[in-house]
Amino acid sequence: MASSPTTRASSVADILVEALPYIRRFSGMTIVIKYGGHAMVDSQLRDDFAQDVTLLKFIGLNPVVVHGGGPQINSVLDQMGIRPQFVRGMRMTDERTMDVVEMVLGGKVNKSIVALINRHGGKAVGLSGKDGGLIEAEKLKIVAQDDLDAPPEIIDPGLVGNVTRIRPEIINTIAEKGFIPIVAPVGTGPQGETFNINADLVASHIARALKARRLVYLTDVDGVLNREGRLISSISSTEMKALIADGTISGGMIPKIEYALAALQAGVKKVPIINGTKRHALLLELFTDSGIGTEVTA
DSSP, X not given: OOOOHHHHHHHHHHHHHHHHHHHHHHTTOEEEEEEOGGGGTSHHHHHHHHHHXXXXXXXXXXXXXXXXXXXXXXXXXXXXXXXXXXXXXXXXXXXXXXXXXXXXXXXXXXXXXXHHHHHTTOOEEEEETTGGGOEEEEEOOEEEOSOTTSOOEEEOOBSBEEEEEEOTHHHHHHXXXXXXXXXXXXXXXXXXXXXXXXXXHHHHHHHHHHTOSEEEEEESSSSOBOTTSOBOSXXXXXXXXHHHHTTSSOTTHHHHHHHHHHHHHTTOOEEEEEETTSTTHHHHHHHSSSOSSEEEEO
């Protein structure tokens, strides 16, 4: 039996009342959102994300979006006959691959996010980490030691960078004028070279530089799970380190957690890790009592 208009209206009113204290608390605050995973591929989820970010700006928050684009990069590389290669989760990036990375991230992906937010009434501006010297970087080298009896191996991933400095002035200027910054994670080296940088890492550094209250990671999983596979709704940095040590947290979640912990140590208050494949995940996490993911706290 369908619900009556009065029942539906009451339900909507309850949601708005529940959201009110969070809207009041976050008003004027900067929130950095790492946007990636399936939420960037599914058309409905892309539309939901654009609406969510636009709404955040309209109600007084200052959202800053840092996006990935791995599947889109792989698609273009495949069309060019280039086989993607990864070492310990890092994309091996030669000059030809770097050209594709910059074209896809700074061009196609970035501008599609900007266009979608603008279509929903927001005012988004796309930035590359090279714009205004926003992201300074150095060459990243990976130290691997699979055998404790053997010396560590130094792996050169090519034009992959590590953040050395964030210049937040351009983001602050854009945000103060009412625009929503959308940042592609590429940076500039000391000799003017272009580096491909992990988007989770960039989001952490930008959150720290902006003194953001929240750093939100959108992923393809519900959050951090315990040994029984159940979602942990809230966890401290100390508890998180213990879960990494005993192997409960493993694989690709580890670097994300490490970047979250670095942000917390620099003053970010909380780092929610949420499932971006759920519709309006961002709003559900920020403006409901229960949230939907794992909230990492200091």
